[in-house]
Amino acid sequence: MSSFVTGATGFIGRHLVSELLDHRDGPIFVLVRPSSLSRMETMIQQWTHGTGSSRVVPVIGDLGEPGLGVDPEWIAENVGKVDHFFHLAAIYDMTADESTNDAMNVQGTRYALELADALQVGCFHQVSSVAAAGDYHGRFDETMFDEGQPLPSPYHRTKYESEKIVREESTVPWRVYRPAIVVGHSETGAMDKIDGPYYFFPLIKRMRDSLPSWLPLVGVDMGDTNLVPVDYVAKAMDHLAHLPDRDGEAFHLVNPEPQPVVEMINAFCNAAGAPRFATPIDRNSAGGATRLLPRSLRPTSLFSAVVRTAPAQVVLDQTLGRLGIPAEVVGHTSFSSVFDSKATEKALAGSGIAVPDLETYARTLWGYWEENLDETTGRDKRNRAALRGKHVVITGASSGIGKVTALKVAQAGGIPVLVARGKDKLEDTKATIELRGGQAYVFPCDLSDLGAIDDLCQRLSTELPSVDFVVNNAGRSIRRSLRLSHDRFHDFERTMQLNYFGAIRLLIGLMPKMHEQKSGHIVNISSIGVQTSPPRFSAYVASKAALDAWSNVVASEVVGHGITFTNIHMPLVRTPMIAPTKMYDKFPTLSPAQAADLVIRAMVEKPHEINTLAGNAGAVAHTLAPKAAFRILNLAYQVFPDSAAAKGKAGPSHATPEPAPAPPEVVAAEPGGRESEQMLMARLFPGVHW
Template sequence: MTNYLVTGATGLIGRHFMREVLADPETERVWVTVRPGSRDKLDRMARDWPNRDKLTPVIGDVSEERLGLSEDVVQQLRGRVDHLVHLAALYDIEADDEANERINIAGTANTIALAAEIRAGCLHQVSSVAVAGDFAGTFTEDMFDQGQRFPTPYHRTKFESEKLVRDQHDVPWRVYRPSIVVGNSRTGEMDKIDGPYYLFPAIQKLATLPAVPFVAPDLGDTNIVPVDYVAQALHELVKRPGLDYRTFHLVNPEPQPVLAVFNAFARAAGAPTVATTIGGKFGRTLVDVVKFTEHLPGVTIARDALLERLGIPAVLLDNMNFPSVFSSAATRKELAGTGIDLPRLEDYAATLWAYWTEHLDPFRARRHRGPRGKLDGRHVIITGASSGIGRATALKVAAAGGVPLLVARRQAELEQVRKEILDAGGKAAIYPCDLTDHEAVHKMVEQMLDEHGHIDMLVNNAGRSIRRSIRLSYDRMHDYERAMAINYFAAVRLILAVLPHMTQRKFGHIVNISSIGVQGIAPRFSAYVASKAALDYFSKIAAVEMHGDGITFTTIHMPLVRTPMIRPTKIYDAFPTKSPDEAADMVMDALINRPKHIGTPTGQLINAAYNVTPGLTDAVAYQAFRVFPDSAAAGGDGKLKIGKGERHLGRAASALVRLTRGFHW
């Protein structure tokens, strides 16, 4: 019977290896080191492992002496471990020197020391073909230090950690060098983006194009193997006697052209494939031109922005292919007759692609799956949902298959809106909340996530409008504070509350209902328009910062809409306005198509006029300011009277209303 001590059991190779070891009838006991914070993760994984009674977790950390194991555990292990399998490592070509050295070098040194102390039968170091660095030519299993150079800290620290194992004489050792490890060839299971997976977002975008073969430069060769093959081969080589002080390459015996790998996944995705490669001097020149862009600041920014959008780290450009060809003759000889065969990528590429699209695609939350349209199944927060634009939008979202999460202060009115939606066969949930209350907003968002799992979109519709000239506001600072409290601070508060969730999912769309007044000069709306303008510019900046996280923003410069908010301003009885239903159509356009901006021709014209002739625009707006007086309710003289049911405006006022349809005067 055989006993094992395993580090890195929760990693991709580790958990596949654990299934093999625990299923082996010759296995008696398997101790696994696990950090305190990963104990729950190990327990979840172990539920699917066979013979769990053979498993003994021990709290430890490879970055600490003795792997952080207690004295009692060390005593328990002494003389009982036949195989110490060291799988714990940091694999990240973007990680810095400090992180790589702490895990890969110090972690290996600590493991070697423990192996000697507990008198382990053999130390099995899972290294990597990265130790070959920039070596050009055939790299055999007997080769190690060939004067190669290392392009990243990962390459260097894998070499140095393997060297530590080779140079010590206290414990017999074996070294295993996998190439790029992809998911399980049968299930597709994978836990991180690596190797060819970096190409997947680009392939997914190409899948939307006609399947016309194209030409590409020769990108050289790579080498990938599925994790189930690695785990099976590793288990077989670990337990087999007589193999100490040898190295095994767990690789594809034939180099795989990068473009052939690309084509295998492109076919799985239904994307165009590369029909012809441009090789030789011209092909290398094209690749060199792309690499040269790192020396051109303006081009570099554009290139890196594109790579980030595709989820491809810039460092991958220099590490996409292997200059080495990895010989695996000795490994294949040992595995002959065991039934452990390396499957062809073409036979399991579709399995990997399907798993990636379902579980690993960082932008999978963006994909639409509902049969009723782009909003089908989307959870959409709508503030100010008890009446007006918010209510009309909620009804339309629900009719499109979305789930509006209705927010307003008055619960009874929200209940009525929800009833309308439910009666029509839709779904909705209500959340009475004072959006000026920081704690209440965060509790509301937590409740939404608990009840619905995710939030896709947010419509910041709740607002307060104040129509009063500045000369009547000298002692009314509270007007500006109230406007900012609901129109700006409340909206930003809610945005900040949902952004962590949206950025984690790499998807979210936020619609802010602004005002046509921001596009021009709206006299008497200094409090209202300023608060909306603040939100406009917050959103512009947020859209830039959140671009890489897949969060998008739409600003709607809404014209005058006949809602309860404008009812107290009787002068607007004489103005042509949009209905809440028409305004909701603009919001639906923002949710479905997600443009940067939605407005009206009038708003665009006024904005252009101010930008081109600001002085003249000020003069014209001043005349309008004189034509439309402050209402009596605002503290003005109210000389322009609007009788009940009447629409009497002066000639100049009527002309301005027609000329600037939808504008707030």
């Protein structure tokens, strides 16, 4: 069984090819322009996990040429050999202009059908969109198509027209798929562009950074929307395409339950830690009254009609447009149709393929955007001025804070120098940076091995033209009370070895290079624990306090040569190390991207310390009222008992090398016990490592 795929390097296409490779046999022919052949080769390596499999076969062509510009000889060789032709190459963008939409969506579909006809394929699979329903009011099921619906934009019109071409002009059997708004992968968050709800993410980030999360905001009922993750779309398409006797049907790849726009935005606000919107007057409280009104006079209809007018579009461009939200997107945020997907759900029954609830993966989408797609760092003129062309040595760069810091440094024009034990992960990060037009170096090193650090320093000093910044991020965290540590002195030794001796060995080795340059800035990822002294972290906090003290002393010796330090007393950060502790899902924590923003600030502004309000409060309490402070900490000691792993029972390891200031394990709430007390402590002292 063979397949032909257009748009294979596109967002949905990449995931569909992956599904075909995993679940189907035979070759997969993928259309590619000559200029994109090298990119396609990279994609093939990713699809086949570097095995060099020959199942994915590039076919040179162009969506803008008759018959997709495929060589007639290739067509002649493959007539009757292609079972499934998947046409995904199209524009999926509300902001695209009319001519682009026409060329890609309408003419491109016609050319794809020409090729499918020439190849005599078994079935032509057209990826349309729910936008083909236009502004149809009411329930729109899979059997419906030409219902006289208004088509309010070039995107809606061309999606309708391209599907019409397939229905009326195809000489081969066909099936149509109408996805709703497609967002990132529900498990990884992977997304390749800013579209749909992602346009609102910069505003949500600004709200999070400017307003307390508990502050309620007044919202308006903006109607319903419909989001589906790309992995659901790809899996569903693969399954539906290979079902027997379903030709001539359309399938709605949608969430069966429409999602209110405000609830969708609130899901992402919650994921970001931003304040949420309340709607004092919505359809539920005013439903009886609004249903008496003509449809065109109902609040949601009036809102959509007003924001699509020319004056409103100008106003939106000058307001929300400055925040990165196109006016066209605001006008088409909600759907007037309710998309019935009963036929699709029935066809998928028993496959295990279903749309997950947005609440279960909103944080995953937000995290991927914040770490990979947010361009705030690169757009900041101060960041670019401070980091452009600078070599930034980052330890613990294989994941978490270190990895995101590297991505942000590269975005601002800096050159990350990636250091960690795991070479493969470092190479993956380097490849990501280079694909985005940046530059990076990889220097694998075990930072608990002092001899390896000496070799690393020698290489960095000779192979790099400069060492402008050093970010000491790699670390080990151990959460264990003293009463369980009497026979575990090695916990203290290995924590000190990495967090203190390894860090200062690296800095001592790089000091000659910095003295020669007469410049250099060192950022130590310390801990809020140094200020607050939380129980059970004696090994970890002592190692970070030692690094703080060493840096403070050395800073006075080297400042005359232009070498400076910043100690970041980092609060709790949501890294993979704390993921096993489900209670932490409810705790106020920083995301890795927020932590990386602090590191960028440390490099750009070069303050002596970066602290949090909770950390400063803890330091003041220990100075002014030490007895009261220790009483409170003892209460926390009682509220948060030792974990099973700390007691030597089965459970996650407490000792996790690099990268992180955050502890990997906090005991879950005891059944029927102290969950409310734990949450109270966590919210009264946000970011503290309990």
